Amino acid sequence: MNFLQPLALFGLLLAFAPIIIHLLNLLRHRTQAWATTRFLLQARKSSSRVSKLKRWLTLLFRMLALAALALMLARPMTGGDSFFSLSQGSPEALVLVLDRSASMETRTEKEPKTKRERALEAFQAFAEPWPESRLVVIDTALEEPFFIDSATSVKDPALERFFGPTDTAANLPGTLLKAIDWLRETGVGTAEILLVSDMQTSNWEPNRNSDTLAKIDRALSQKKDFWKLNLLQLSEPPPYNLSLAFDQINRKPKQIEPVFNLRQKGKGNELIRLSTNTNGKQGNLDVKLAAQSMLWRPSFDLEDEPDEGWMSILAPNDFCPFDNTCYLTYGATEPPKVAVRSSDPRVSLILRAASQTEIGKLADTLPLTALDQKEVNLRRLIIHQGAFDQADEETLRQFVESGGSLVLFPPESPETSGFSFLSWDAPEKMEGEDFFLASQWRKDSGLLANSSDGNRLPLDHLDIKTRRIPKQGETIANYSDGKPFLTSLTIGKGVVYAFSTLPLDDWSGLANGYVLVPAIQRLVEESSSSNSFIQSWACGGKETKDTTLFECIDKPNEKTPALHAGIYKIEGRLTAVNRPKEENESQFLKKEEITGKLPGIAPRVIDGESISDSTDRTEVWSFFLIVCLVLLLGEAFLGQPPVAKEDKTLPGNA
Amino acid sequence: MARRRKTYFHYVDQDSLSRISGEPLLTPFPMEGTVSGHHRSPHKGSSVEFAEYREYTPGEDPKRMDWRVFARTDRYYLKEYEAETNLRSHFALDCSASMSFGDPESKFEYGKKLLSTLAYLYVGQGDAVGLHTLRQKKPQVLPAKRNPSQIQEILELIGPLKPKGDTLLASSLHEIAETVRMRGMIFVISDMLEEPSEILDAVLHLRDRKHEVVLFHLFDAQELEFTFDRPTRFVDLEGAGSLITEPTVIRQEYLARLDEHVKALRKGCLESQARYHVVRTDKALVNAIDDFSAGRIGGKAA
Numbered sequence: 001m002n003f004l005q006p007l008a009l010f011g012l013l014l015a016f017a018p019i020i021i022h023l024l025n026l027l028r029h030r031t032q033a034w035a036t037t038r039f040l041l042q043a044r045k046s047s048s049r050v051s052k053l054k055r056w057l058t059l060l061f062r063m064l065a066l067a068a069l070a071l072m073l074a075r076p077m078t079g080g081d082s083f084f085s086l087s088q089g090s091p092e093a094l095v096l097v098l099d100r101s102a103s104m105e106t107r108t109e110k111e112p113k114t115k116r117e118r119a120l121e122a123f124q125a126f127a128e129p130w131p132e133s134r135l136v137v138i139d140t141a142l143e144e145p146f147f148i149d150s151a152t153s154v155k156d157p158a159l160e161r162f163f164g165p166t167d168t169a170a171n172l173p174g175t176l177l178k179a180i181d182w183l184r185e186t187g188v189g190t191a192e193i194l195l196v197s198d199m200q201t202s203n204w205e206p207n208r209n210s211d212t213l214a215k216i217d218r219a220l221s222q223k224k225d226f227w228k229l230n231l232l233q234l235s236e237p238p239p240y241n242l243s244l245a246f247d248q249i250n251r252k253p254k255q256i257e258p259v260f261n262l263r264q265k266g267k268g269n270e271l272i273r274l275s276t277n278t279n280g281k282q283g284n285l286d287v288k289l290a291a292q293s294m295l296w297r298p299s300f301d302l303e304d305e306p307d308e309g310w311m312s313i314l315a316p317n318d319f320c321p322f323d324n325t326c327y328l329t330y331g332a333t334e335p336p337k338v339a340v341r342s343s344d345p346r347v348s349l350i351l352r353a354a355s356q357t358e359i360g361k362l363a364d365t366l367p368l369t370a371l372d373q374k375e376v377n378l379r380r381l382i383i384h385q386g387a388f389d390q391a392d393e394e395t396l397r398q399f400v401e402s403g404g405s406l407v408l409f410p411p412e413s414p415e416t417s418g419f420s421f422l423s424w425d426a427p428e429k430m431e432g433e434d435f436f437l438a439s440q441w442r443k444d445s446g447l448l449a450n451s452s453d454g455n456r457l458p459l460d461h462l463d464i465k466t467r468r469i470p471k472q473g474e475t476i477a478n479y480s481d482g483k484p485f486l487t488s489l490t491i492g493k494g495v496v497y498a499f500s501t502l503p504l505d506d507w508s509g510l511a512n513g514y515v516l517v518p519a520i521q522r523l524v525e526e527s528s529s530s531n532s533f534i535q536s537w538a539c540g541g542k543e544t545k546d547t548t549l550f551e552c553i554d555k556p557n558e559k560t561p562a563l564h565a566g567i568y569k570i571e572g573r574l575t576a577v578n579r580p581k582e583e584n585e586s587q588f589l590k591k592e593e594i595t596g597k598l599p600g601i602a603p604r605v606i607d608g609e610s611i612s613d614s615t616d617r618t619e620v621w622s623f624f625l626i627v628c629l630v631l632l633l634g635e636a637f638l639g640q641p642p643v644a645k646e647d648k649t650l651p652g653n654a
Numbered sequence: 655m656a657r658r659r660k661t662y663f664h665y666v667d668q669d670s671l672s673r674i675s676g677e678p679l680l681t682p683f684p685m686e687g688t689v690s691g692h693h694r695s696p697h698k699g700s701s702v703e704f705a706e707y708r709e710y711t712p713g714e715d716p717k718r719m720d721w722r723v724f725a726r727t728d729r730y731y732l733k734e735y736e737a738e739t740n741l742r743s744h745f746a747l748d749c750s751a752s753m754s755f756g757d758p759e760s761k762f763e764y765g766k767k768l769l770s771t772l773a774y775l776y777v778g779q780g781d782a783v784g785l786h787t788l789r790q791k792k793p794q795v796l797p798a799k800r801n802p803s804q805i806q807e808i809l810e811l812i813g814p815l816k817p818k819g820d821t822l823l824a825s826s827l828h829e830i831a832e833t834v835r836m837r838g839m840i841f842v843i844s845d846m847l848e849e850p851s852e853i854l855d856a857v858l859h860l861r862d863r864k865h866e867v868v869l870f871h872l873f874d875a876q877e878l879e880f881t882f883d884r885p886t887r888f889v890d891l892e893g894a895g896s897l898i899t900e901p902t903v904i905r906q907e908y909l910a911r912l913d914e915h916v917k918a919l920r921k922g923c924l925e926s927q928a929r930y931h932v933v934r935t936d937k938a939l940v941n942a943i944d945d946f947s948a949g950r951i952g953g954k955a956a
Contacts, residue, residue: 029885029898035755035845036877036912037890040897043907051903 003074011070018062058638065631072624090130091190091228096123096154097179098139098163099197101170102322102539102583106198108236109319115234119196120154120163122232126194127151133192137162138179140170140203141540141563145182167322167565168540169580172197173209173216180219183227191227195603199235199589202582206589206597213597221600229603231595235588238319240266244274245584246313246326246536246576247295247445248526254302256330260313263293265586275314277554279305285313307331310567310574312554323584327554327567327576329536337379338524341366343386344412350503350511351383351409354520371395377402380527383520385409385502386416393419401492403535405523408498410468422489422498424468436464436501438485441477445581447497447519448477448486459485459515464508470498493535493543497523535573538580539565547571662813665770666805670943677951678779681741681839683866708732741838742782742798744865745769746830747812748844749789750821751891755845756874756935762817764935765843765872768942770809772841777805784834785811788826788844790819798838820892823848827856837864846871847892850915854922867928868946871919875936878912880905 003009034040104116111118127135128151137154138145139162146162148154154163176195183191197203206213220227243263250257276283278300287296300311308331315324338355340363342348352362366375366382371392376382376399384396388411396419400406410424417423430436438459441448450456459477467479473487473496489496503510510516537544544561552559553567553574561568561577568575591605710719710730720733747769753762773783777800784798785808796807823844830840840860846853846869853869860867882901889896916932923930933942 025885026898029887031887031889031896032882033755033891034888035752035761035874035891036847037888037892037894037897038847039908039911039915040888040899040904042911043904044897044899051907055900055903 003076005073005075008070008074011073012067014070015063015067017066018059022059054638058635061631061635061638065628065635068624068628068631072621072628076620076624090132091192093134093136093183093188093191094123094127094130095145095179095183095191095193096126096135096137097172097176097193097195098123098137099170099172099195099203100139100141100163100166100168101198101200101203102165102167102579103198103200103203103320104234105165105322106238106241106320109239111236114165115198116163116165118234119232122196123154123194124151126192126230130192136179136182138175138182139163140172140175141166141168143175143178145179161560161563164563165322166540166563167577167579167583168563169538169583170197170200170203171209172203173206173212177212177216177219180216180227183223184219189226193227193229194232195229196232196234199233199591199594200583200585201587201589202585204589204594206593210597217598217600220598224601229598229601230606231591231603232606233591237586237588238265240264241318241320241323241586242272242289242315243320243323243584244313244315244326245323245581246328246578248522249328249330250525251330255299256302256311257297257299258311258328260296260298260326261293261584262287262289262296263584264289265292272316274316276300277312277314279309279311302330308574310553310576312567322579325565327565327578329567329574329576331574337527338381338383339364339366339379340383341368341371341385341387342383342409343368344502344504346504347385347409347502350516351385351520354503354513354517355381355383355524357524373398376404379404381405381407381523383407383409386411388416388418393421397421397491400494400496403493405494405527406496407520407523408470408496409502410470410498410500412502412504418471421491422470422472422496424470424498424500427466427468429466430464436467437480438462438464438477439480441485446476446488447522448515449522451518457515457518462509462515464501466502466507467500469500473498535570536576536578537561539563539577540580544577550575662770662809665767665809665813666774667767667771667939667943669938669940670771671774673940674775674943674947674951679775679947679950681866681950683837683864706734708734741776742784742834742836743773743776743839743841744784744786744798744830744834745773745808745841745843746786746788746827747815748821748823748842749787749815749817749819750823750845750847751818751893752821752845752847753817753872755877755891757876759935760817761845761872761874761935762815764933764939765870766812766815767939768870768933769812769841769843770805771939771943772946773808774805777802782838783808786826786830787812787815788822790822793826795833821845821847824852824856827853828859831856831859831863831865834863834865839866839868841868841870843870843872845873846915846919850918850922853919854926857923857928858926861926861928867923867926869919869923869928869930870942870946871916871930871932873932873934875934878934880908 098116098119100116104119105114107114113121127133135148135151135153136145137148142162148159153159156163172195176193179193220229241264243261243265245261245263247259247261249259270289272287272289274285274287276285285298287298302309308329310327310329312328313326318324338357340348340351340355342351342365348365349362352365355363357363363383368387370389373395376395379399380403382396382399382404384406385408396406408418408422410427411418414427428436441457441459443450443456448457448459467483467485469483470487473484473489475484475487476497477485479485483500485500487498489498499510501508501510503516505511540562547561547570549571550561551569553569555566558564559566559568561570561575565578568577595603595605707720707723708731710716710732714732718732718734720731723729723731723733747765749762753765754760756762756764769785773785776783780800782798782800783804785794785796787794794811796804796811799807821844823842823846827840827842834840857867857869880901882905885898885900887896887898920930922928929946931942931945933945
């Protein structure tokens, strides 16, 4: 049994108060000269059985009542099936929803174990009071529920694939919903769900997942008192962390210049020694951390290296080992494979100028006639505007699915709405001197990210008179009214970007170039540094899960791309698999932000400060309240004077 | 200048005297006295109260022969009348330390008043009154006398008395039974803190000697009600130690024991034709006198 308010246990000393009061009363007795002492002695002698028993019982009841009161105030907690809990027995199923994202590998100064290991231990303790319940685990990496025989199985090395560390991200609301769906499908009557997470914001995204959370709330509300949700939050931040994230790579002849994002927390400027592994050759590299966050552009000489290869960078071990390693691949230098296709010559010129790879050399154009699949397949980046023939749609879709990047600008003609996979709303025009203004965009990565020296793109200074809002895709930048300025849509292995305005004077100031050129150039650079033989994936992404034939290069036979970052050869292509960028974020949710989204069920939130507390299921103060009341009633009953059979007071000479 | 003599006449309760005055207090038992009085004698005498007819035996005084009966029946009968005499009353006052208990007036002081008032009434109707102080050291005895100055003697004897020492009630009553030869009334004024069986043995002893025995059992109100509400250390007045207890816990049992004691005495007295009166010292003395005199005033005693 544990206590939520252990300080209140000092109140147990109060249990001795009745004895002390009794003794004090005896000490402060009054003295009375007395004649009929013989009757007193007889009375005490004969009343010694019942009266003494009653007196001691009264004293005992008082002591126990005070002890029960102190225990009640200490808010004891015990196993759900405990006698004290007054509950109805074991639930049918215990479900562990395990956050196995990379950030769960964090440790703290007090706790040498990682959060994932603590989560598994907590589940063991959580399941201990209910040995008869079925144990089900669903984790964020595999997202498939599976049974385990006993709670100790979570430490079985043979089940490392199911409980071990991963380099994946997580979608906790989605995983929790899957667990609830499983409960519904299997017809489980009573269940205790233990969700363990470090509450990393990117793993929850409560605003984006508000629909999912609402579904969870509805489902659990309908099964209130039968399916109970327990949330164990392990959001303690690490005392010190150095984070290494791969941003991009610049390929030059016999040389590569990768760009890394280095962030540190908890220490000052110091020299860090990083370990490198280039195609299996170990090396070291020193870097001076000049700020809390910095872009680091080392240069690696590839004189003795093959044209295509891989590299891993490893930072010294710290409290968050999961973000210490980066993997990258490089390919042979190839000429840029960029082409522009536009029905408007002005737009075509601007886009070709913006996407030029060498000074003075405009990008190629694609004809407006029906696209040739072979011609298209030679490109890595196609910038497209205006001509939205249905005949070209399938060609361009295949281009994207095979890994190409497609940038789409809206058609000028209101009658044309775009392709079926990406289309625009009707044109909106701002009258007078007013403009549409973009106000929010992702500044840490992507097309509109801040420059390497930290300056942000002046997107909010862009004057937009006319716009057509893309209907599909994930928003990268927003207008001030919340509508998307730029979206991205992943199709197969490639990405489609859709702008909402054109670089024309009556549309916007994009033609000025200070937003358009950096964005397009980033895409050009990305396409020129990749070729068909190398690629970079996010660990746990859809493509990594779909992969069945792979070969691990950096640690043969030890890793799988769906779970672990590393260098793989997948279908003959050298692939760098890194943890998702969102795992690098160090923002954590407060419990109110989750419980606020689940108003119907009020999940029990257990603080990660004391995991042992989380193992206890039920507060049992009500038991001690009842005991206290029963004891007080007993004390009152014992304190009642006996029923007078007759008036013993002698009348005398009345 | 002559020192003024201290008087103890206040012990005689005037209210009681007013209530009883003029009416003799009679006894249901025949008494042996030396002079004529209000009480029945075991011998036949010359009073106006007819007793019986008895056949004449030669040699007896022919003056008492009833000639009218002889005229009707030709037989000699003597007409006899009751003899009336005075009585000897002996007061036994318990002077043990336990009698000092009581507030505002101790049982001993109350007992003195009861004794003095009754003695006054009996002397007033021509009966002899004697006194026995029951105490451990130097017990005192005043032989019964019918002289009015006997009251003064009694008052001067009991006036300065202070209660002390253990109770010797039963043994003292046995001694009285042995020493008082002529039948009379024995008044016992005590708190009766001895075993009822021992007291009743002594009462039977007195009854064997043809004495009428009247027990006045004195109680203070606290002893009867026992209304203490906090832990109390009871110190025995006769040195039998002390007892710390919670009065509320043992009250019922205490009252039960007290009741048993009183009932045993009452039953024993009833069986031995002794009179037993429980007297509360918080009540006026006249109540105790009333209780005692019921059935004794006016005509024959019950």
